[in-house]
Amino acid sequence: MGLLTTDHRGDGPDVVWLHGFTQTRATAEPFLSILAGNHRIMTPDLPGHGDSAAVVASLEETATLVQALRPPGLSSLGGYSLGGRVALHVALAQPDTVRSLVLVSTSMGIADDALRRDRLRRDEALAQRIRVIGVEAFLHEWRSLPLFSTTPDAAWGVRSRDGEGLASSLERASVGGQAFLGPHLATLTMPVLLVYGTLDQKYAHAARAMADLLPNATLAPIEGAGHAVHLEQPERVAAVVGAFLLNE
Numbered sequence: 001m002g003l004l005t006t007d008h009r010g011d012g013p014d015v016v017w018l019h020g021f022t023q024t025r026a027t028a029e030p031f032l033s034i035l036a037g038n039h040r041i042m043t044p045d046l047p048g049h050g051d052s053a054a055v056v057a058s059l060e061e062t063a064t065l066v067q068a069l070r071p072p073g074l075s076s077l078g079g080y081s082l083g084g085r086v087a088l089h090v091a092l093a094q095p096d097t098v099r100s101l102v103l104v105s106t107s108m109g110i111a112d113d114a115l116r117r118d119r120l121r122r123d124e125a126l127a128q129r130i131r132v133i134g135v136e137a138f139l140h141e142w143r144s145l146p147l148f149s150t151t152p153d154a155a156w157g158v159r160s161r162d163g164e165g166l167a168s169s170l171e172r173a174s175v176g177g178q179a180f181l182g183p184h185l186a187t188l189t190m191p192v193l194l195v196y197g198t199l200d201q202k203y204a205h206a207a208r209a210m211a212d213l214l215p216n217a218t219l220a221p222i223e224g225a226g227h228a229v230h231l232e233q234p235e236r237v238a239a240v241v242g243a244f245l246l247n248e
Contacts, residue, residue, distance in 0.1 A: 008040065009040075013038075013039055017078050018084070020105075020228075021170075023157075023158070026157065026158040027156070027159065027231075028080070028234065038242060038245075049160040054165065058172045064093075074099040085175065089181075095188060103193070104229060104237070105200060120174050136161070148228055157231070192217045193244045194217055194219050196220070
């Protein structure tokens with residue numbers, strides 16, 4: 001493992017934001033710029049991505065790396081998809097350091113053992129496909145998934161282009177390789193905001209399932225948005241997230 005490349009912007013209460021798979025610390029620029037109007041935003045490149053592409057780490061190791069770069073004392077923590085799963089691991093490992101938690105299009109993992117093993121096999125096969133076809137072809141395929149059918153091309157922003165790094169992230173941080181976190185969510189007593197697009201039925205269900213287990217959760221459905229909700233509607237999502245953070 002190694003240090004994660006990190007940017008800082010804005011002034012105010014500290015917020016650490018964690019990007020999704022194939023993204024970087026600079027991907028969600030409109031969303032992050034709005035949040036930085038009232039907060040000090042810390043954005044690291046996660047292992048396998050951006051300028052941290054050479055860093056190889058599991059989800060648990062990534063959580064340790066993120067915790068090491070967070071400011072002392074309480075700070076808020078948020079993430080999208082992969083970044084949300086990392087944020088959950090940080091919060092479960094160090095709950096007393098997390099003022100509030102924002103999870104965008106995030107799941108708590110896969111409860112069924114057989115389905116979890118199948119997902120891991122598929123992600124491992126996808127990692128090998130990146131190595132075979134190259135990162136540009138893979139990014140085109142990834143962008144074309146039905147999951148992102150509502151995300152405009154112009155909204156994608158900066159994407160990570162290190163094929164081996166992305167392959168490593170799939171192998172080390174797959175949702176198929178992580179333990180199901182559902183039994184542990186009741187221990188997270190900080191305020192949690194669960195953001196999802198109403199067109200993303202899979203993650204809308206995941207958000208509602210987490211809300212049933214978290215003691216202090218708020219659901220934030222974004223109408224007309226899909227999985228990459230903070231890229232599709234950055235102003236709306238930033239307004240919802242910013243209001244939540246300022247009230248905690």
